[in-house]
Amino acid sequence: MTQAAQRIVHRGGCHCGAVRFEVDAPAAIEALECNCSICRATGFLHLIVPASRFRLLAGADALRAYTFNTGTARHLFCGICGVKSFYVPRSHPDGYSVNVRCLEPGTIESLTIREFDDTRRTESEARVRHLTAG
Numbered sequence: 284m285t286q287a288a289q290r291i292v293h294r295g296g297c298h299c300g301a302v303r304f305e306v307d308a309p310a311a312i313e314a315l316e317c318n319c320s321i322c323r324a325t326g327f328l329h330l331i332v333p334a335s336r337f338r339l340l341a342g343a344d345a346l347r348a349y350t351f352n353t354g355t356a357r358h359l360f361c362g363i364c365g366v367k368s369f370y371v372p373r374s375h376p377d378g379y380s381v382n383v384r385c386l387e388p389g390t391i392e393s394l395t396i397r398e399f400d401d402t403r404r405t406e407s408e409a410r411v412r413h414l415t416a417g
């Protein structure tokens with residue numbers, strides 16, 4: 284296993300603290316910035332992981348869901364403070380997308396941001412499909 288693939292535990296959550304989670308990911312985070320309507324509006328920075336690397340610690344009862352368009356993505360936000368700290372993305376309904384802006388900064392060694400071009404959705408999804416594999 285290369286050093287880049289070694290994973291540590293990052294913690295995060297919403298603004299008010301009702302929603303708390305852990306995610307296993309490298310210390311050097313590679314995030315996606317998407318230019319679709321909702322990601323632009325929320326400034327969401329995507330860390331996409333398989334469901335097995337995400338653990339909701341608190342706040343299941345505080346989460347509200349918003350869906351639109353294909354209805355595949357489940358946009359989850361805190362019903363108290365309104366912050367969307369993670370959700371189920373359309374590109375990876377088998378995993379989670381964690382908002383890097385909602386992680387505690389202490390465990391993040393570096394952050395590399397790549398573009399996800401929603402106007403070329405098919406090619407963009409093909410390029411990131413591996414993120415929930417294994």
Ligand SMILES: [Zn+2]
Pocket residue numbers: 297298299300301302361362363364365366
């Ligand atoms: Zn909250």
